[in-house]
Amino acid sequence: MAVLTYREAIRAALSEELARDENVVLMGEEVAQFHGAYKVSEGLLEKFGPKRIVDTPISEAGFIGMGVGASMLGIRPVMELMFWSFYSVAFDQILNNAANVRYMSGGLINCPIVIRGPANGGTNVGATHSHTPENVLANHPGIKVVVPATAADAKGLLKSAIRDNDPVMFLENTILYGEKGEVSADPELLIPLGLADVKRQGIDLTIVTYGRCVLHSLAAAEILENDHDISVEVIDLRTIRPLDIDTVLASVKKTHRVLIVEEQKPFASVGSQLAFMIQREAFDDLDGPIHRLATIDAPAIYSPPVETEQLPNPQRVLKAALAAVA
Amino acid sequence: MSKKATSTIEKKDAAPIGSSFAQAQINADLTKGERIDLYRKMLRIRRFEERSLRAYQGKKIGGFLHLYIGQEAVAVGCCSLMGKNDHVITAYRDHGHAIAVGMDTKALMAELYGKVTGCSKGKGGSMHYFAPSLNYWGGHGIVGGQIPLGTGLAYALKYRGLKGASMAFMGDGAVNQGAVHEAYNLAALWDLPVIFVVENNGYSMGTSQDRSSAGPGLAQRAEAYGMNWGTCFGHDIYEVRATMDKFLKLARDESKPSVVEIDTYRYRGHSVADPDKTYRTRDEIEEYRRTKDPIQVFQQKLIAEGVLTDVFVEQIDTEAKAEADLAADFAEASPFPTTDDIQKDVYWESDHPDRRTSKGRLFFD
Incomplete structure (x- = not known):
């Protein structure tokens, strides 16, 4: 056990899963060179290189949809939304494509994609940046929704989310990023989704x-x-x-x-x-x-x-x- | 509608005309049997569409039905160029591509009838045909929404080091959607092996290109992203193949994306719900059918080449009609899915209970 921040715990989960599976890719705005808008991905570019840690333009519908498409063909993309609030411009890709493609194909396709980022108010950024869409997301059968509260949970749940064969929406919290907690270093310690x-x-x-x-x-x-x-x-x-x-x-x-x-x-x-x-x-x-x-x-x-x-x-x-x- | 064929990678012979496309290597290499197969596939699409229209009029099919009649040479021409690692995705006018990639018309018709034997078990319907085993990724209902997915297919190919290309089809109405432009930018930015194929049938539903799209041309918008682009006519399958072959090679060999606009025409309304009386004239449709019908055009070429005879033409048509009837009979005889099927194929995990790792309830009532 080590004491890690929530941010470090998420980074550890990403790092372990990137190391474990070469098809895992982290992609999003400022995740690579900038080290993440909230520094979640700090050091990952240096460790895994630009093929695995990819900066995207500000283009959520484009890159989220691209991730969904890549996931149909064997990639396991972890897509960072700088704020979950920006899901609104990518909503068609999330609900019509990630959530529905399996169903509309009669079960022939699955989309092992994770979309993650912070979803919270309390940081005085006003109405456009403070959405908490877990209810909206969970209203769509076909996707899973995770909202971790502690560092240990964030790590164990994100690892499960990345290994999951369904699309998982992972909602973090900017105010929790600095919260510390004991976190296992065991790379095989996963917390199953759906367990309170x-x-x-x-x-x-x-x-x-x-x-x-x-x-x-x-x-x-x-x-x-x-x-x-x-x-x-x-x-x-x-x-x-x-x-x-x-x-x-x-x-x-x-x-x-x-x-x-x-x-x-x-x-x-x-x-x-x-x-x-x-x-x-x-x-x-x-x-x-x-x-x-x-x-x-x-x-x-x-x-x-x-x-x-x-x-x-x-x-x-x-x-x-x-x-x-x- | 009519614009001369042009292309950023074909500047020196910018307007190849008439039979020169038949001499393009990709077409010259076609065997007699392969030419007949192309013809047969186009005809199979048309007969399937005509049969499905009758089924719709007989109230066997619900929802929308967007027919591909008139555009057959586009899907067949493009998909005939597919190699092992080439992939296709398209919008809701997806029956032609499905047949072109080799899907079974029985399963396609059964899907229209909403039967469990349908290609999506009756869960997708007309707009949502899929066949991943044939590299066919749908069948998508939201205009332009499939274009980022098609870009993602190309991303996966490149990431995995596979030499292939993704063909992401859209109609001329899709080019003004934001998701399309975002996908263009990503593809160009990262040199993804994708070809954005704009099937320009002149009308986005009932709105002509003049009334919907600014600028000199749809493919030309690629220039803003530094992408290659080209245009061609879609009634001559040789032209479609010759044009697409160049851009496919560019994608496969150099991982370069491009936009190809193929001028085509649909004879029927936007969907069968469109009475087609408000935005174009009967004369316009008849003129195209008389002079540019892709099946007639190819038939005449193949007769001239000595590949087809009148008798053989008749035989292929009889077989295509019989196949469509057989598909309808199969669909008719098949059972509907049950209400128990409604909650299957939602989550991979609930469809694989022995491999489930999550806990808790996935479904609610």
């Missing part, structure tokens, strides 16, 4: 969350335990699709109370889907309505102190948790 992780055990309330909101939820859980004598179980989904609903249901059976925390606009969000599934499959285990804390429903505001309040944060989680157990 109980990040904190508890008996009074289940918080179902993922991504950076895991950290907010853990911080709130600490306060709830110390100041309010409320024991909170925090479940990190880690993967949105496939979804480990069984771990959620097992927790609900134990706590009987649920709060969903997500950095998502509320309408038709990941939480909306979770709430439906929990009420449908654990109705008799619930002692109260399912609660949800989401992003305040508006485009991302720029104003730095106000953006903090638009997004889930530990204080907002705390307040929502108290309401959920009241």
Whole structure:
């Protein structure tokens, strides 16, 4: 075990998989010479050379589509979006090509492509750069969606994503890039997609969350335990699709109370889907309505102190948790 | 419609006319049998399309049906040049290319009928034919959306050190899509072995080229990206082959991309839902059919060459019609997929449960 940042953990996953499989290529804007807009790919060009680490022009529809095409013919491209927010200009390539080609060909084709990059608000970059499209992406059968919260998860899940034979959308977080955690150096330690992780055990309330909101939820859980004598179980989904609903249901059976925390606009969000599934499959285990804390429903505001309040944060989680157990 | 053949790699004989294309090495080398096969394939496409139209009118086929009638020499000419590592991708008017690469018309017709014996098990329909084993990557419904994919095929060829080319077909309506220009830029920037083939049938749906595309020509836009380009007429299969052969060699041997615009014409509406009464005249269609029908043109050449006889022409036609009827009978007799099939072929992993590594639910209700 070594202590790595989330950024370094992703880099380690990339480096190990590039070394393991010569068909893996990392491609995106500024990933090579510039070392990545967020320095995730720092040093990879020097290690693997320009054939494997490829700078693209600012041309998301072109290079994402090119990656999808190359993946049909045996390449395993890892495509970096500088921000996931830019997926909108490549959306046709993602949803009509990556997600649908297998189906439309009656199963003759598969696209082992990973599209990765940060998807988060909280950095005061306004509405165009703060999208969190995991719900939109997961709405398309044929693709998988991963949102890691910790360094160890980021590494293990990215390695699984690269080896996966289906298209995987991997959503990172610029604010988490500097977060440190213990990470295994074992190149064969993979975390399977679709497996949630109980990040904190508890008996009074289940918080179902993922991504950076895991950290907010853990911080709130600490306060709830110390100041309010409320024991909170925090479940990190880690993967949105496939979804480990069984771990959620097992927790609900134990706590009987649920709060969903997500950095998502509320309408038709990941939480909306979770709430439906929990009420449908654990109705008799619930002692109260399912609660949800989401992003305040508006485009991302720029104003730095106000953006903090638009997004889930530990204080907002705390307040929502108290309401959920009241 | 009519522009003289020209090309950035053929400046010195910029306007080869008439029979000179027949003497091009790639055509001169054709055996009698190969010439007949080209003719037969064009006719098989036409008879398949005519039969599918009848099936559509008989309400056997749902959705859209974009017929290739009139454009046969383009797909057959281009695809006849394919080597082991050459690949093809196209848009939604994809039946001609499918037959040209060698797909079985029974599976193609069954796909139109939405049957489980269809080439995509009834999941793709008319616009989404695929045959990876024949290097045929679809069949794509969004105008221009397949062009980055075709560029990716070329990228994979180059990455893997394979000497081949990707032919990415589009219609004249696709050239104004952003994804097409992004693909042009990437192909030129990285010297990818791809040929962007613009099948210019004069109309993007009901909008003529004059009303949709600025600039002097569609292929010429390649110059902005420093790419080679060429144009040719698409009613003479010899011309198509002679032109494409040069650009294919450039792609395979020098890994150079190019844009080739092939002037062609469709006799039917954009799709069978298009009554074809608003944007062109009957006379225009009849004039093309009378003077430039690709099958008639080639038939006359082959008769003149002594390759075909009237009797043989009749026999090939009878066989092509019989094949189309057989395909329709096969489609008719085949079962539909079941509702249980709806969630198959979505994820590779759920189709290979013994090799699944992920956990959790992949499907929701």
